[in-house]
Amino acid sequence: MQRRDFIKTIGAGSLAFGACVAKAQTAQTAEHTWKMVTTWPTNFPGLGTGANKLAELIGEMSGGRIKVKVYGENELVPAFEVFDAVAQGTAEMGHCAAYYWKGKSEAAQFFSTVPFGMTAREMSGWLYHGGGLKLWTELYAPFGLVPAPAGNTGVQMGGWFNKEIKSVADLSGLKMRIPGLGGEVLKRAGGTPVNLPGSEIFTALQSGAIDATEWVGPYNDLAFGLYKAAKYYYYPGFHEPGTALEAIVNMAAFEALSTDLQSIVLNACKVMNQDMLAEYTARNPVALQTLLEKHAVDLRPYPEDVIAKLRQIAEEVVSEIAQKDEFSHKVFASYKKFLQQSQQWSGISELAYLQARDLG
Ligand code: CA
Numbered sequence: 400m401q402r403r404d405f406i407k408t409i410g411a412g413s414l415a416f417g418a419c420v421a422k423a424q425t426a427q428t429a430e431h432t433w434k435m436v437t438t439w440p441t442n443f444p445g446l447g448t449g450a451n452k453l454a455e456l457i458g459e460m461s462g463g464r465i466k467v468k469v470y471g472e473n474e475l476v477p478a479f480e481v482f483d484a485v486a487q488g489t490a491e492m493g494h495c496a497a498y499y500w501k502g503k504s505e506a507a508q509f510f511s512t513v514p515f516g517m518t519a520r521e522m523s524g525w526l527y528h529g530g531g532l533k534l535w536t537e538l539y540a541p542f543g544l545v546p547a548p549a550g551n552t553g554v555q556m557g558g559w560f561n562k563e564i565k566s567v568a569d570l571s572g573l574k575m576r577i578p579g580l581g582g583e584v585l586k587r588a589g590g591t592p593v594n595l596p597g598s599e600i601f602t603a604l605q606s607g608a609i610d611a612t613e614w615v616g617p618y619n620d621l622a623f624g625l626y627k628a629a630k631y632y633y634y635p636g637f638h639e640p641g642t643a644l645e646a647i648v649n650m651a652a653f654e655a656l657s658t659d660l661q662s663i664v665l666n667a668c669k670v671m672n673q674d675m676l677a678e679y680t681a682r683n684p685v686a687l688q689t690l691l692e693k694h695a696v697d698l699r700p701y702p703e704d705v706i707a708k709l710r711q712i713a714e715e716v717v718s719e720i721a722q723k724d725e726f727s728h729k730v731f732a733s734y735k736k737f738l739q740q741s742q743q744w745s746g747i748s749e750l751a752y753l754q755a756r757d758l759g
Contacts, residue, residue: 429466431656433491438478438499440598441471444622445615445682446644449550449675450494453646456667461660467492478596482647486542491652494549497535497645498579499594503542505720506727508579509734510535510546512642514713517738519551519641519676521745525737526643534730543650547668550644550675553683555636556620557701558613559604559629564701567708576600576612580716581638587712597623604628613638617686618679626694633699637709644675 435454439446454467470476476484482500485493498511510531517525525531526548539546558577562569571589575582582592593609603609605628612629613636614620626632646668653661690696701709721731 429463431465431491431652431660433465433467433652434475434489435467435469435492435494436475436481436484436490437469437471437493438481438495438596439472441469441474443471443597443619445552445619445675445678446494446550446597447471449644449671449678452674453494453549453667453671456670457664460663460667465656465660465664469494472596472598478598479594482542482544485647485649486544488649488651491649493645493647495645495647496578496642497546501579504538504727505723506534506538506730508720509730510538510643510645511579512639513717513734514581514584514638515640515710516717516734517641517741518745518749519553519643520749521738521741522551522641522643523548523672524741525734529737530733531737534733538726538730539647540650545648545650545653547646547648547665548643548672549646549668550671551679552615552619552639552642552644553676553679554616555639555642556613556616557633557636557638558611559620559625560611560631560633561629562610563631563699564633564705566702567705570705574608574610576603576609576614577638579638580713580720581613583716584638584709584713587716588709601625601628615642616679616683617690618682621686621690626690626696630697631699632690632696633701635701637701637706637713643672646671 435450437447437450439450441447442451450469454469457465457467470490472478475490479499481493481495482503484490496511497507500507526535532546532548535546558575564570567588570585573585573590574593575585575590576593576595577585578594582594585592595603595609597614600612600614601623604612604625612625614623614625616636620626648664653664656664691698717731721728
């Protein structure tokens, strides 16, 4: 009896061991091995780590059937070549921001952020339930790309300056790193917008190659040490009120996936879209305290008349984009309609509540 039990135990053990080996083999044998190129420095807090998390999620959710290796900025291609690299199939996937691709289509900018436009909450509403993602998918299809929202920074900061901004005239002649439509607004206000990838900002600011910069918000700005190169930290980031990050997938690679794997990729992006905003919501307040208390940063609001003028310019800039081509007009019309509809509700919900809370 004892011997038989012993043999039975050994047998069960071998079976369990065999199952483990089989599982490990499944996990190691990916059906699809992908590269993900990004516009962010490797492992950069929030953005780069968000891309890493997205790759991990796709691996986990697919049980190892898709394996994604992440490449930071310049590891495989420079930041601003990510779109082309994924379109051409050099990489199967990218993590970036759509306003970097305004050279491909002006309309792309609506899918990242618009000065005085939607907040993160409103962007998600428009993209997932207001027709935004459908238009985005239509815009990228001719490039052979499938887009998906895959992160949001929330409201950004106005930026870092070495002089006080007391009036719009103080923006005149200012060379500032500011991408997308925000850059166009600065240009009309008399400044010179420059677009630099994140990794080049600190050196450019410190050397005086640029006079001012915006990046993201306290969490990311602290990580780059921007407080060491500029004195004043202005808010709010009127130019980026809820910047959506994007995942782009090479269409041929996407179509080569079975439908369950396609769903896994898109839903992993959806998880990251929420998770990144949660991370910024948790980290920004702590980083702001560090900037103010440890690094004695001079925090200032933009004067009201400066904001009023910039808002007026932004309206012109954004509506002019609608005149560029038929598709841009379609995207502008959809964006504007959603924002107008959302305005009243946001006013009597988030805004009214935050004001009520602050009164206490
Ligand atoms: Ca920014």
